[in-house]
Structures are given as structure tokens and as C-alpha cells.
């Protein structure tokens with residue numbers, strides 16, 4: 001693009017009226033041209049006034065939703081290096097190495113899954129809200145961790161989804177299609193590595209037939225296992241365990 | 247340069263101060279929601295945009311760089327971009343034009359009384375400055391900023407060459423800047 005042509009993209013860029021390729025060219029140029037950066041700042045302040053002519057207060061519910069989400073959302077630290085225009089929000093966050101089998105996941109997908117699990121999980125409303133809030137807070141913390149990844153795997157005849165973070169040292173397991181535990185019994189999770197098997201918490205049933213649980217003290221295990229145990233808990237697996245490779 | 251009163255609130259919000267963040271929200275949710283509503287022509291989508299914008303602000307406020315502009319400009323730029331992204335990915339231009347008539351005919355905004363006065367004054371000022379533009383300048387600004395079209399789409403609609411729209415948009419923004427007393 002000609003020199004004049006690139007300078008001329010600033011107004012369109014300021015009001016988001018460029019095609020994607022033009023916007024990229026504008027960003028490259030803005031990084032180098034102080035005059036255009038000054039124009040851009042002016043145009044954006046002008047646009048603030050244009051928005052000011054359209055003021056309309058959103059319903060109070062919008063703030064409630066924002067506030068609720070903010071409480072569950074980790075804030076990013078300041079960028080220490082020279083910031084790139086339009087840099088990816090995760091830039092500057094060091095990601096821990098991820099094993100190759102683990103799939104990328106989206107918060108939306110994870111939240112949808114977790115919401116379904118939570119929805120049917122407990123009987124009394126207040127009990128459910130308490131547990132849900134606690135559970136949701138733990139989940140959100142886990143999902144917000146920069147290294148959290150998801151793995152999907154069969155667990156016996158059932159299908160399991162694991163969200164795991166080395167940084168949080170914890171994983172969340174959601175299982176679909178696991179038969180209900182017989183009365184007096186419960187599903188227990190275990191961490192296994194090099195012949196060492198440690199208890200990792202219980203899987204709780206939900207009304208829609210799923211089971212879920214938060215497994216803490218993860219370390220660097222080879223497997224997450226699930227076995228049927230007496231409801232009061234066991235210190236080592238007594239029955240046959242199903243496993244997921246981590 | 248005048249001290250930006252929102253910059254301090256944002257700085258506090260960046261260290262997790264939710265009350266300071268609420269202060270930022272109270273001052274800018276009106277224009278953010280308003281512009282999202284104007285662009286999307288849809289209350290529910292505008293509410294979603296508004297939520298996304300302020301959550302992004304909460305996440306990234308430590309990265310706000312005051313050398314690039316005011317807090318208002320930063321946040322309303324995010325709001326406008328998100329609203330525009332939404333309509334470009336979701337809706338055909340024709341449906342939105344049909345919806346435009348409906349939204350314009352609705353009652354005036356339901357603000358509190360003191361807000362109403364302040365907002366009405368600002369709205370009048372902006373309208374007065376828009377009226378001082380040439381017709382093509384005004385249409386270029388309106389179709390891009392308020393309607394969310396690209397310059398190319400605006401050129402097609404106005405049946406003028408793309409370079410004309412680019413030039414008129416730039417001239418229009420400069421005239422508006424001067425008329426509104428921005429950056430003095």
C-alpha cells in the first residue's frame with residue numbers, strides 16, 4: 001500500500017470500519033507513525049463523544065452479572081515488556097508445558113458442562129446454593145489458571161472429562177454414563193504414579209446421571225483412577241479401578 | 247493535560263478493588279451500552295456486549311496505557327469493536343436496516359432526571375456538530391460509527407468511490423473533533 005494510503009487508514013481504524021487485512025496494515029503502520037497515533041487518539045476521543053450522544057443506562061441486572069463474573073475472574077498482571085498493539089491478552093503469561101494428548105478447551109464449553117452437573121446435584125435449595133457457590137468458585141479458579149487443560153477419555157463404559165492444572169495442583173473430573181453407586185457405596189478417585197496410589201476425593205452424583213468431583217493434591221500423576229468403595233471412604237482401592245492416563 | 251478522573255479508579259480496580267471498578271462501570275456503562283445498542287439494534291445483544299466489555303476491562307485493567315488515551319476512549323473503543331464484531335459475524339445488513347426503524351421510533355432513554363439533563367445537552371451538542379458536516383461526511387460517520395459498516399460497505403451504499411468515503415470520514419471526524427472541542 002502507498003505511503004499516503006497507509007496514513008489514510010487511521011480514521012477508518014478508529015471507528016472499526018476497516019476490513020481485516022486493512023486493519024492489520026493500519027496496526028503495523030500505527031506502531032511506526034507517531035502522527036497517525038496522535039490522530040487515532042483524537043479520533044477515539046471524538047468517538048467517545050459520539051457514544052455520549054447515545055447514553056442509555058443498562059438494567060441493574062447487567063451490573064450484577066458483571067460483578068458476579070468479576071469475582072470469579074482472575075485479573076491479568078501488567079505487561080512488563082513493550083506492549084504490542086492488540087496483543088493477545090494471554091501474552092506475557094508463561095504457560096507450563098502441556099502433554100500432547102491434552103486438548104485445547106474453551107471456558108464456555110467447560111462452564112456449560114459444569115453448569116449442567118451443578119444444576120441437578122443436590123436436594124435442598126439453600127444447601128444446593130451453598131455447595132454450588134463453593135463448587136463454582138473452585139471450578140472458576142481452576143478454569144482461570146493459565147495452564148489448565150482438558151482431556152476427554154473413556155472411563156470403563158462411561159465418558160470422562162478432566163480439567164487439570166499443575167499450577168492449582170488440582171483437577172476436576174466430570175463423568176457421563178457411570179452407573180449409580182449401590183446404596184452405602186460411592187465412587188472414589190485416586191492418583192496413581194509409579195505404583196503409588198493416593199486418595200483424590202469422591203465423585204458426587206447429580207440428578208441427570210453425571211458424576212463430578214474435585215481431585216486435589218495432584219502432583220504429576222500418571223493416572224487418575226476411579227473405583228467403587230464403601231461410602232465412608234477407603235485408604236486404598238479395594239475394588240477394580242478404571243483409569244484415565246494423564 | 248487534564249487529569250483523567252477515571253484513571254485513578256482504574257488503577258485501584260487493577261489491584262482488585264471492586265468498588266473502584268464499580269465506579270468505572272457507573273460512569274461508562276451508559277455510553278458503552280448505548281453505543282452497543284445503537285450498533286446492534288438489539289437490547290439483549292447490547293447487554294451481552296456490555297457484560298463482555300466490562301469483564302475484559304476487569305481482566306486487563308492493569309494493562310491500560312494512559313499514554314494512548316483516556317480511560318473512556320479505551321473502554322468505549324472496546325465496546326464499539328465488540329458490537330461491530332457481533333453484527334458483522336451475525337446479521338445481514340438488510341435485517342438490521344429493517345430493525346433500525348423500530349429502534350429509532352422508541353421512547354427516549356429512561357435515565358434519572360439529573361442524568362437526563364446532562365445527556366440531553368450532550369446529545370444536542372453532538373447533533374448540532376453533526377449537522378455542520380457536509381452530507382457525505384455525515385453519512386460516512388453515521389454509517390461507520392453508528393451503523394457498524396465498513397468503509398467499503400458505506401461506499402457501496404452511498405454509491406460513491408471508496409476513496410471518497412475514506413476522505414469524507416476523515417474530514418468528518420476532524421470537523422467533529424474541532425466542533426466538540428476534543429483534545430484542546
Ligand SMILES: [Zn+2]
Pocket residue numbers: 006007029033034035036
Ligand atoms: Zn502515518
